[in-house]
Amino acid sequence: MFRKLSIVALTAAFVAAPLPVLAQSKKDSVVMAMALEPPGLDPTNAAAAAIAEVALYNIYETLTKINEDGTTSPLLAESWTASPDLKTYTFKLRKGVKFHNGEPFDSAAVKFSFERNAVPTSTNKDKSLFQSFESVAAPDADTVVITLKNSEPNLPFLLGQASGSIVEPKSAPTNVTQPVGTGPYQLGAWAKGSSMTLTKWADYRNAAAIKLSKVTIRFISDPSAQTAALLSGDVDAFPRVAAQRTIAQFKADPRFTVLVGGSKAKTIVAINERKKPLDDVRVRRAILAAIDRKAMIDGAVDGFGTPIGSFYVPGSLGYVDTTGINPYDPEKAKKLLAEAGVTTPLELSLKLPPPSYARQGGEIVAAQLAKVGIIAKIENVEWAQWLSQVFAGNGPHNFDLTIVSHVEPFDLVKITEPDYYLGYNNEAFNALYKQIVSTPDEAARAKLLGDAQRMLATDAVSAYMYQPQLITITAKKLKGVWKDVPQYENDFSTWYWE
Numbered sequence: 001m002f003r004k005l006s007i008v009a010l011t012a013a014f015v016a017a018p019l020p021v022l023a024q025s026k027k028d029s030v031v032m033a034m035a036l037e038p039p040g041l042d043p044t045n046a047a048a049a050a051i052a053e054v055a056l057y058n059i060y061e062t063l064t065k066i067n068e069d070g071t072t073s074p075l076l077a078e079s080w081t082a083s084p085d086l087k088t089y090t091f092k093l094r095k096g097v098k099f100h101n102g103e104p105f106d107s108a109a110v111k112f113s114f115e116r117n118a119v120p121t122s123t124n125k126d127k128s129l130f131q132s133f134e135s136v137a138a139p140d141a142d143t144v145v146i147t148l149k150n151s152e153p154n155l156p157f158l159l160g161q162a163s164g165s166i167v168e169p170k171s172a173p174t175n176v177t178q179p180v181g182t183g184p185y186q187l188g189a190w191a192k193g194s195s196m197t198l199t200k201w202a203d204y205r206n207a208a209a210i211k212l213s214k215v216t217i218r219f220i221s222d223p224s225a226q227t228a229a230l231l232s233g234d235v236d237a238f239p240r241v242a243a244q245r246t247i248a249q250f251k252a253d254p255r256f257t258v259l260v261g262g263s264k265a266k267t268i269v270a271i272n273e274r275k276k277p278l279d280d281v282r283v284r285r286a287i288l289a290a291i292d293r294k295a296m297i298d299g300a301v302d303g304f305g306t307p308i309g310s311f312y313v314p315g316s317l318g319y320v321d322t323t324g325i326n327p328y329d330p331e332k333a334k335k336l337l338a339e340a341g342v343t344t345p346l347e348l349s350l351k352l353p354p355p356s357y358a359r360q361g362g363e364i365v366a367a368q369l370a371k372v373g374i375i376a377k378i379e380n381v382e383w384a385q386w387l388s389q390v391f392a393g394n395g396p397h398n399f400d401l402t403i404v405s406h407v408e409p410f411d412l413v414k415i416t417e418p419d420y421y422l423g424y425n426n427e428a429f430n431a432l433y434k435q436i437v438s439t440p441d442e443a444a445r446a447k448l449l450g451d452a453q454r455m456l457a458t459d460a461v462s463a464y465m466y467q468p469q470l471i472t473i474t475a476k477k478l479k480g481v482w483k484d485v486p487q488y489e490n491d492f493s494t495w496y497w498e
Helices: 007-016 049-055 107-118 127-131 223-232 244-252 281-290 293-301 330-339 356-370 383-391 412-416 427-437 442-458
Strands: 029-034 064-066 072-074 077-082 088-093 133-140 143-148 185-191 195-200 214-219 256-261 266-271 305-307 346-352 374-380 401-406 462-468 470-475
Touching: 029 049, 029 223, 072 077, 088 107, 107 127, 107 133, 107 143, 127 133, 127 412, 223 244, 244 256, 244 470, 266 281, 266 356, 281 330, 281 356, 281 374, 293 305, 293 356, 293 462, 346 356, 346 383, 356 374, 356 401, 383 401, 412 427, 412 442, 427 442, 442 462
Parallel strands: 029 214, 346 374, 346 401
Antiparallel strands: 064 072, 077 088, 088 143, 133 143, 185 195, 195 214, 256 470, 266 401, 266 462, 305 462
């Protein structure tokens, strides 16, 4: 019923009613909500961020762990060392760890996982990373040696992402629906389209430190229903909730904690350069000049964003402000289209995945493009369609424009992949990226990263819009929930009731 009510109506209804008691009666369980349901539970075979939100560090573990402040610490690896040229990394593994099915965790499982991610048929979102490994050696059960074709200063961080999850070889084929990892939780139940339950694994190596015995995850995509679920006490925590318009109400309510955190995400209007006339940089620059970033931030995320001009965000090593390279200038957009010989109106498809930032942002983009003679025909698609039609590495890349938020940090490497959905295949950029990762000196690397950002902005690879600021709302007594989001994850091992 909530889908038919406005947020204003909902707010009035809840203010008039007695304040309900939040779902806190069982101090060892929690009800969390997410906007999107994961398509499966194997983070090594699909790109959907929702998989990591459920599975990373909960069901599966990685060699390293990415912390709230973006630092990297040991997880399945106790320690590691790197060669001076950053081409060889040696990981010492934690001993005595088992998978949920009782099989031992060892170097053979790591070698299997990483080599599986690199095969030509792999659908791992970071396949190019694993294909950059010259070899993965297991000299003994507790040691893994990774030799890279090129230097990679960020390898420990990259291996802490969901794509680097270590899987048990025999169970790997069925992990999508029957996940087996080394983490503190196992899949209890999954009511498709509604909810999922994770239960604490009694044999976890550090089980005494895990405070929550059960986590119920509900899937609530509609922003009004998200607000209602929190206000009614049906949900204890909602990370990355679409509550921009109701945040003042939650801040004023003593039952809640409101966390507004930074991210490494990049929300972009992606352009398919495989399609004419989008292969012409003047047309791409015209699209960028037609879109007002401030209007996008205000209209799509109610002001909770920082403008960006490239595929890189403030706070990252070597960040430079490139928003001035393609400023909002509708008259310039018209001139660029004329220079490129484009007859207006130019019709383009605009495929939008389900999140509200994309759907609301799409309406703004279409209205602004129309003012310069570009008719963006909106097509709303579900995530499965978006992944297969737009994003999948093997094509068909059946789109002109799309809006999406790329949530992974350190993903400039994606731009170098020949089958990446944007279709930007620039040997100069590829050479520059190879130089970046081959430069051990941090100051020198930061300068090169600045050059890369300026090249992407000048080439108008995408319309780079904003770095999202993400809102998490929790019950007041629920602690350990992260404010900042270096990657999309929910580490339930840190959550507890006060």
